[in-house]
Amino acid sequence: MxxxxxxxxxxxxxxxxxxxxxxxxxxxxxxxxxxxxxxxxxxxxxxxxxxxxxxxxxxxxxxxxxxxxxxxxxxxxxxxxxxxxxxxxxxxxxxxxxxxxxxxxxxxxxxxxxxxxxxxxxxxxxxxxxxxxxxxxxxxxxxxxxxxxxxxxxxxxxxxxxxxxxxxxxxxxxxxxxGGTTAPDPDLSRRRRVAEAFLAATREGNFEALVTLLHPDVVLRADKAVVPSPEPIFLGGAVTVAQAAMAAIGRARFTGVALINGTAGLTMAPYGRLRVALRFTFADDMITEIDVIAEPARLSELEIAVADV
CATH class of the missing domain: 1.20.140.160 (PhyR, sigma-like (SL) domain)
Known part of the structure; x- marks a missing residue:
C-alpha cells in the first residue's frame, strides 16, 4: 500500500x-x-x-x-x-x-x-x-x-x-x-497615410508637421464628453487646431488608425475600450474637418473597422 x-x-x-x-x-x-x-x-x-x-x-x-x-x-x-x-x-x-x-x-x-x-x-x-x-x-x-x-x-x-x-x-x-456594411473611401490608402502622419506628429509633439497636415481653414468640433465641458467645443484654423492636438499627447499613446464609417480616422481605446473617436474630412491630402466624439451614444453609432489597406 x-x-x-x-x-x-x-x-x-x-x-x-x-x-x-x-x-x-x-x-x-x-x-x-x-x-x-x-x-x-x-x-x-x-x-x-x-x-x-x-x-x-x-x-x-x-x-x-x-x-x-x-x-x-x-x-x-x-x-x-x-x-x-x-x-x-x-x-x-x-x-x-x-x-x-x-x-x-x-x-x-x-x-x-x-x-x-x-x-x-x-x-x-x-x-x-x-x-x-x-x-x-x-x-x-x-x-x-x-x-x-x-x-x-x-x-x-x-x-x-x-x-x-x-x-x-x-x-x-x-x-x-x-467593416462590410459601409462602402470604403475610394482614396482610403491616401487618407490612411494622412491619419497615420497626424497620429505620429501628435505622439512626437511635432507641431510644425501637424500644421502641414491641416487645411488653413480646418475646423474642429468636440462634443461635451471629450474634455468634459458644459458646451461642445468649436475651434478653427490650422494653428489653433494643432495646438489643441498638442494637448492630447498623453491620449495619443492609446490611439490608433481605424476605419470609421468607411474612411480613415483615429480611435482612442485604453485597455481595449473605445473612449474617443476622431472622424476626419479630407480635401486632397489635407484635413479640413475633425469631429471628436466621446459621448457613448454617438460612439455606439459609429462603424469601426480595421483599415487594412
Whole structure:
C-alpha cells in the first residue's frame, strides 16, 4: 500500500514539473491569447494567474496535447471574465498596481500603461475596439480560430455550441472586423497615410508637421464628453487646431488608425475600450474637418473597422 502511495506521489510530482515547464514555455503564447480575448495586458495577466491555479489542480495524466489543453484553460477563463464584464458593466482600473505572482517564475510587478500601449500598438487599436463590440462567444470563436488556428470542433464545447455555429460566429466577427456594411473611401490608402502622419506628429509633439497636415481653414468640433465641458467645443484654423492636438499627447499613446464609417480616422481605446473617436474630412491630402466624439451614444453609432489597406 505504501509503495502504491509513493508511486502515486512520484507520478503527481512529475506531472507538476512537466506542467510547470510547459506553462513557462507557452507563457508568451498564452498571454497573447488572453490579451486578444480581453484587450488589457493587466487583465491578461490576471487570466494567466487564474488559469495556472486551475491547471495546477487538474489531473493531466490523460492529456495528450498539453499545449492545446493550456490554451483551452486560458480561453475558458477569459470567456468567464468577458461574461462577468458584460453582466457587471465593469471597466478595467485606470491604474495598474503590483499584484501576486501569476505562476512559476513570473517577474515581479504588473504591466504599466506604457506596456499596455506598446501591446495595443502591436495588435492594433482598431482590432481591439472591434473585438470589444463582439459577444464573448463571438470573440472567442474569432480569436481562437482566426488568430491561433484552433479548429472549430475544439472551440464549440467552450461556448456550448456546435462546430457549425462556432464557424458562423467567427464569420460574423470577421465581417465586423473588416467593416462590410459601409462602402470604403475610394482614396482610403491616401487618407490612411494622412491619419497615420497626424497620429505620429501628435505622439512626437511635432507641431510644425501637424500644421502641414491641416487645411488653413480646418475646423474642429468636440462634443461635451471629450474634455468634459458644459458646451461642445468649436475651434478653427490650422494653428489653433494643432495646438489643441498638442494637448492630447498623453491620449495619443492609446490611439490608433481605424476605419470609421468607411474612411480613415483615429480611435482612442485604453485597455481595449473605445473612449474617443476622431472622424476626419479630407480635401486632397489635407484635413479640413475633425469631429471628436466621446459621448457613448454617438460612439455606439459609429462603424469601426480595421483599415487594412
Amino acid at each position: 505504501d509503495e502504491h502511495i509513493a508511486q502515486g506521489q512520484t507520478q503527481t510530482h512529475a506531472q507538476t514539473l512537466t506542467l510547470t515547464q510547459r506553462f513557462e514555455e507557452d507563457r508568451s503564447h498564452l498571454r497573447a491569447v488572453a490579451y486578444r480575448m480581453l484587450g488589457s495586458l493587466s487583465e491578461a495577466e490576471d487570466a494567466l494567474q487564474d488559469a495556472w491555479l486551475r491547471a495546477s489542480r487538474a489531473d493531466i495524466s490523460d492529456v495528450e496535447n498539453l499545449g492545446g489543453w493550456l490554451t483551452t484553460v486560458v480561453a475558458r477563463v477569459c470567456l468567464n471574465m468577458l461574461r462577468t464584464r458584460r453582466t457587471r458593466g465593469e471597466d478595467p482600473l485606470d491604474e495598474v498596481t503590483p499584484d501576486a505572482d501569476t505562476g512559476p517564475d513570473q517577474e515581479e510587478g504588473r504591466p504599466d500603461p506604457e506596456q499596455e500601449a506598446v501591446m495595443a500598438d502591436s495588435v492594433g487599436h482598431a482590432l481591439l475596439v472591434v473585438l470589444d463590440t463582439l459577444s464573448p462567444a463571438e470573440r472567442l470563436a474569432f480569436v481562437l480560430h482566426d488568430m491561433f488556428a484552433v479548429p472549430f470542433d475544439q472551440i464549440a464545447p467552450m461556448i456550448e455550441r456546435t462546430p457549425a455555429t462556432a464557424r458562423q460566429m467567427a464569420s460574423r466577427a470577421r465581417r465586423r472586423v473588416k
